[in-house]
Amino acid sequence: MILHKRIEELQDSLSLLKKKEEVLIKENTSLKEKLQTESEALKNEKEKTMDSMKLKAKHEATVELLDSQLREFERRKMEDAKCNIEHLNQRFGEV
Structure with a gap:
């Protein structure tokens, strides 16, 4: 009888542990998805920053x-103006 009761206790404990494991697996999956989303957001932000830097450099x-x-x-323009002045000076200097 004691052994039977102990087996039931162990089965209950095992059942609780399995439920906890399921919860932890779900939390882990959720955290992985969140990490993936944040990683993609950071990657996109980095690409935007790089594009912005390239555009600024350009x-x-x-x-x-x-x-x-x-x-x-x-x-x-200054050289042309000098040449024009010299040409006008020569032309009107000859007259």
Whole structure:
């Protein structure tokens, strides 16, 4: 009789442990899904940051190129103006 009662107690304990195991498995699965979701969100954020950094670098390079082209244009404009002044001085100096 004592042995039978002890077997029942052990079976009850085993049943409780199985239920706890099921709960832990569900929690573990839920945590894995949450981790996966957060990982994907971080990956997407990283990609957006990288895209933003690439866009910023491209913008800065474009600004530098345009600035360089503007300086070159202004330099040529000044050279043309000098040449025009020299040409006018020569032309009117001859008259």
